[in-house]
Amino acid sequence: MAYLTLKDINKIYPNGFHAVHDFNLEIEKGEFIVFVGPSGCGKSTTLRMIAGLEDISKGDFLIDGKRANEMGPRERQIAMVFQSYALYPQMSVYDNLAYGLTLQGVDEDVIEEKVKRTAKILGLTDYLDRLPRALSGGQRQRVAVGRAIIRKVGIFLMDEPLSNLDAKQRVTMRSEITQIHRETGATTIYVTHDQTEAMTMADRIVVMKDGYVQQIGTPYELYFNPVNVFVAGFIGEPPMNFVRTKIQNNCVRIFGEEYSLAGLNRPELSKYEGRDVVFGFRPEAIILGTQQSAISLKATVELTEMLGDNTNVYITAGDEKAILKVEPHDTPEMDSEITFSIPYESIYLFDAETEKVIR
Ligand code: ATP
Secondary structure (H helix, E strand, C coil): CCCCEEEEEEEEEECCCCEEEEEEEECCEEEEEEEEEECCCCCHHHHHHHHHCCCCEEEEEEEEEECCCCCCCCCCCEEECCCCCCCCCCCCHHHHHHHHHHHHCHHHHHHHHHHHHHHHHHCHHHHCCCHHHHHHHHHHHHHHHHHHCCCCCEEEEEEEECCCHHHHEEEEEEEEHHHHHHHHHHHHHHECCCCCCCCCCCEEEEEEEECCEEEEHHHHHHHCCCCCCHHHHHHHCCCCEEEEEEECEEEECCCEEEEEEECCCCHHHHCCCCCCCEEEEEEHEEEECCCCCEEEEEEEEEEECCCCCEEEEEECCEEEEEEEEEEEHCCCCCCEEEEEEEEEHHHHHEEEECCCCCC
16 A cells, blocks of 8 residues: 655646646545546556656656656556456456566466456456356456556556446446455555446546646535536536526526526625526425525426436426426426426536636
């Protein structure tokens, strides 16, 4: 286990492209950190700088308080699992797991004990004699994870390790990786573009966009206290609904009606009189019907999607569209008119210009 410090880390590629700007983060021993963001936001570049596979253009990277910028990948005591997990096709699962240790000249009986223990953690005990081609995608991915965890390392890096698996396998592997993390205790950094993976696995999440860190926090903090429109829209599924509007006489116009914000406790709001704002609410934060301490709106149901545990309701009102999440038994009729309420505490307001949250 190691603790890591990233201080003002920047990456400028030789062609001049500035891929990562002033990345700052302290990672505690044993923490599970997830870097999440859309394609091209710089998460893999940051991970590769931590791994020692990419030079750090500016800033300091420390392992256990010691500067590690110039350390080679081996010296950093890091294991890594990538999206494409090339196993040796002609070698059995046992040999695939043992290979790294064999190269290091570790004793056969130590290797055997380690391979067996790793296989047990990963549920691969019955497959040790098989060749990779005789395994499912999920089993192959487990071998790849096994090859990384068999060496005792302080830091474990994973770059989209589940993206080649189908949806069901991804869900299974998600909890397996969390379990392995608990057992090995290695400080882990996991890269994904999937907010569900980030939310379900992370101790803390780093949300990135265009090479800049947007917010760092626990899944709970990011969901309930997003700092800007991007984080609010990225975390949560279906995403938060946004309506652009203006504050006039402490009222907003949404879905064709005026609503007073007098009941809302946002000290910064007084500065926004006459200015454009973005009004946000989560699909699952609404209550059907009217409600105290809430804004109640009317809309037409355009489409419903029954998902079993809930129903997504696509609504329109004037020019606006939004998605609501309701209990399956409350699924409204298509084309019907519904009333729903957004409790004051579930309303988000953002500065329309800077996109920062108004607190
Ligand atoms: P993805 O999920 O698609 O892998 P990512 O967030 O991991 O995306 P990176 O791979 O870190 O993104 O890339 C960040 C940016 O840096 C991208 O715009 C990419 O095109 C650019 N980039 C990556 N490698 C190089 C390189 N060798 N030279 C120049 N630009 C690069």
